[in-house]
Amino acid sequence: MKPAPFAYRRPGSLADAVAALAGDAGAKVLAGGQSLVPLLSMRLAAPSMLVDINAIPGLDTITADDIGVTVGALARHADVLASDDVRRVQPLVPMALSRVAHATIRNRGTTVGSLVHADAAAEMPVVLTLLGGSLEVVGPSGSRTVPAHELYVGPLECCLHHDEIAVSAFFPALAPGAGVAFDEIARRHGDYALVGAAALVDGDSVKVGYLSVADVPTVVDLSGVPDDRLGDVALEHLDPADDVHATADYRAQLVRVLTARVVRSAREGTR
């Protein structure tokens, strides 16, 4: 199938990109195209205009310091994954990124694009939510910071306005003494996970974020829960569903297995 007709703009500045989006209510940002282009080809999306942000300078930076990791809107998954500084400051980011799709898709797809695309089966929205990160967003009325816990409002839906561009994402650093872990079960390497889980353990605080078992990335606070009850308590906050890939019961069992696994692994990895 071919995409429906659309106009194409490739502005050279952020201001021009925002103006192009503001001037057409049907316009959409094009970043790595690894989610949007398949949607166009299947005619599941039919924007009137694509605003390609790839010619805007300064959006591909990746910085890491004691406070955290900042990933620009044009930083590709592969570059974030390859960064030793990112790994040192917040190891959960590369742990999860290594499970995002295949190398060819990571070479082009952007981490910020994945966060905005808001797929509850994707790895990075859960990581941003678990860590309490945020998105820096620019629109016609200036810039704003959107905390991750406000970002995801429904299936494949985040709270950005259609004329806003996410310019960077911020992942807080791993605190001294804290530990993280990530694991997922997929039918084949590189597929979207049937279920995935990310853990953050910091002293008595135990939090686990889940993908593919709710409409939005979901973090459950499991502090104080006995180890043999972790998965069952988490399931009280999740909504595993049947689909062609797995039954709800199987997904629930994966939640139990993965929760125990990532909490144990995060405790072992505390630093």
Ligand SMILES: Cc1cc2nc3c(=O)[nH]c(=O)nc-3n(C[C@H](O)[C@H](O)[C@H](O)COP(=O)(O)OP(=O)(O)OC[C@H]3O[C@@H](n4cnc5c(N)ncnc54)[C@H](O)[C@@H]3O)c2cc1C
């Ligand atoms: C075969 C295949 C397998 C995949 N497997 C996985 C997987 O296992 N896990 C996973 O997480 N992802 C997976 N992906 C998706 C991949 O990670 C994408 O790269 C990512 O979801 C979107 O990033 P992108 O830069 O390609 O965004 P695009 O496709 O360009 O855009 C996606 C959406 O986000 C919007 N957008 C993008 N950037 C911005 C911005 N800066 N500001 C505002 N809006 C923006 C676009 O308008 C569009 O609506 C897979 C993709 C394919 C094709």
